[in-house]
Amino acid sequence: MTQPTEPAGPAPLPASAPLATSAPPPVPGPRQVPLLGNLPAFARDPLGFFTRLRGLGDLVEWKLGPQRALFLSRPEHIGELLTGVETRYRHPELGWAFKLVLGDGVVTSEGPAWRRKRALVQPAVRPRRVRAHAGTMTDCAAALAAGWRPGRRVDVRREMLGLTQRIAVQTLFGADTAGRESAIGPAMDVAQREIGSEFRGLTLFLPPWVPTPGRHRLKKAVAVIDREVARVTDHRRRAGDGEARDDLLSRLLAARDEEGEPLGDKEIRDEAVTLYIGGHETTGTTLTWAWYLLSRNPGARALLDRELADVLAGRPPGHDDVKDLPWTERIVKETLRLYPPVWLMTAIAKEGSTLAGRPVAEGTVLWSSQWSAHRDPRWFPDPEAFRPERWDPDASPAVPDHAWFPFGGGARACLGARFAMVEAVLVLATLAQRFHIEVEGGENPPRTGLTLQPSLPVRGTLRAAVPPGAVPRQA
Numbered sequence: 001m002t003q004p005t006e007p008a009g010p011a012p013l014p015a016s017a018p019l020a021t022s023a024p025p026p027v028p029g030p031r032q033v034p035l036l037g038n039l040p041a042f043a044r045d046p047l048g049f050f051t052r053l054r055g056l057g058d059l060v061e062w063k064l065g066p067q068r069a070l071f072l073s074r075p076e077h078i079g080e081l082l083t084g085v086e087t088r089y090r091h092p093e094l095g096w097a098f099k100l101v102l103g104d105g106v107v108t109s110e111g112p113a114w115r116r117k118r119a120l121v122q123p124a125v126r127p128r129r130v131r132a133h134a135g136t137m138t139d140c141a142a143a144l145a146a147g148w149r150p151g152r153r154v155d156v157r158r159e160m161l162g163l164t165q166r167i168a169v170q171t172l173f174g175a176d177t178a179g180r181e182s183a184i185g186p187a188m189d190v191a192q193r194e195i196g197s198e199f200r201g202l203t204l205f206l207p208p209w210v211p212t213p214g215r216h217r218l219k220k221a222v223a224v225i226d227r228e229v230a231r232v233t234d235h236r237r238r239a240g241d242g243e244a245r246d247d248l249l250s251r252l253l254a255a256r257d258e259e260g261e262p263l264g265d266k267e268i269r270d271e272a273v274t275l276y277i278g279g280h281e282t283t284g285t286t287l288t289w290a291w292y293l294l295s296r297n298p299g300a301r302a303l304l305d306r307e308l309a310d311v312l313a314g315r316p317p318g319h320d321d322v323k324d325l326p327w328t329e330r331i332v333k334e335t336l337r338l339y340p341p342v343w344l345m346t347a348i349a350k351e352g353s354t355l356a357g358r359p360v361a362e363g364t365v366l367w368s369s370q371w372s373a374h375r376d377p378r379w380f381p382d383p384e385a386f387r388p389e390r391w392d393p394d395a396s397p398a399v400p401d402h403a404w405f406p407f408g409g410g411a412r413a414c415l416g417a418r419f420a421m422v423e424a425v426l427v428l429a430t431l432a433q434r435f436h437i438e439v440e441g442g443e444n445p446p447r448t449g450l451t452l453q454p455s456l457p458v459r460g461t462l463r464a465a466v467p468p469g470a471v472p473r474q475a
């Protein structure tokens with residue numbers, strides 16, 4: 001097979017390149033191989049491929065097999081893409097594996113069905129309601145810390161995913177389901193992992209009806225999820241207090257559409273699974289990368305110790321402390337910049353679509369990548385460096401809108417963005433008050449899957465954090 005040869009390090013288009021004039025300049029693109037287009041280069045190393053596309057220009061044409069694609073790198077074009085979904089552009093179909101697990105939940109729906117579901121789910125996770133879950137977040141983190149001992153080696157990723165799993169199950173189904181996560185959590189994890197495998201290797205090209213061991217595991221996991229969610233929902237309905245509690249399930253049971261209709265059992269199941277899958281691994285992975293980055297950046301860690309000592313002085317954090325922990329929040333934002341769990345977004349041009357003032361052929365897939373955009377030196381000087389201070393509102397240069405979009409944007413922006421930020425800040429604050437994690441080894445390059453994961457295990461040794469009174473003033 002002929003390998004595509006890509007130009008070696010072409011000069012990027014100047015930041016001010018005129019993209020929307022009456023006679024737009026031709027759109028550059030990488031060399032393609034017959035029939036496959038750029039599929040081999042993309043499949044081999046998607047992150048490297050996107051970075052190379054950014055190097056070719058702000059708008060780049062490429063092909064994924066027979067499919068015409070346009071890659072966007074400028075924040076204003078990414079903004080056009082994100083805000084145009086559900087109007088000028090279509091949300092992509094996520095495939096049968098997603099449908100099997102998430103059913104017809106908000107993530108897998110489009111058009112009027114999506115609009116109705118989004119309106120029904122939104123109240124459950126609106127920022128004001130996140131406060132009700134802060135206690136669960138800190139309790140679960142404190143319980144984890146209570147079992148940790150200085151000197152112990154931990155698998156950081158496993159610890160963080162276990163923690164966010166407990167938080168997800170308890171915030172969804174209530175603290176009285178603590179322990180039930182032993183059934184729901186592993187099944188959700190298998191489902192999530194097997195959805196990811198559907199997008200890798202040869203399985204990508206297999207029709208859904210071809211049986212594989214992975215698909216068998218996926219179907220078994222979905223049966224467990226269905227049974228467990230039905231059991232909790234049914235118990236809640238029979239107890240008669242289904243709508244009175246603070247957990248997300250209660251909010252879904254209490255939701256009414258414009259006609260005053262509640263969600264049916266299948267709809268409740270689909271949204272509950274969507275909230276779990278949407279929130280657990282994304283937040284757990286963010287926390288894993290945050291510990292990895294903190295261990296490699298002692299200066300940022302020292303400032304974290306200083307902030308926690310000043311604001312909390314050893315007491316547990318609560319929801320109202322989040323606004324007083326700006327450095328902790330900047331650590332999370334900078335982690336999401338360098339290792340965005342969702343690393344690509346796509347939309348499909350409808351008839352008559354335009355982008356950057358150009359007509360775009362119907363069916364063209366518009367791509368943007370958080371990975372490549374977040375490392376664009378035009379908006380993030382010294383882009384590979386972990387610098388939480390770039391998120392200071394007075395920092396210069398200011399980050400343009402849509403240059404950082406870990407939570408997407410526009411009408412389909414992440415419904416759990418506030419939930420995730422509060423969870424990450426509170427978990428980090430609770431654990432970092434008591435422990436440092438000295439992560440072993442050197443670089444841990446990310447691996448693409450459903451989310452961007454460390455390719456190597458993240459192992460580290462727990463060290464007791466400096467007590468608040470002993471944190472140096474000039475951290």
Ligand code: HEM
Pocket residue numbers: 106107118125274275276278279280282283286340341342405406407408409411412413414415416417419420
């Ligand atoms: C660091 C953590 C998270 C990241 C990086 C993240 C990222 C995203 C992104 C990029 C999207 C847009 C996907 C698209 O348009 O195709 C999205 C959608 C969504 N997220 Fe999150 N998410 C996170 C946490 C959460 C949490 C904690 C929840 C729930 C509590 C959640 C619930 C949702 C839902 C329901 C949608 C679908 C919105 C719609 O289609 O209208 N996410 N998320």
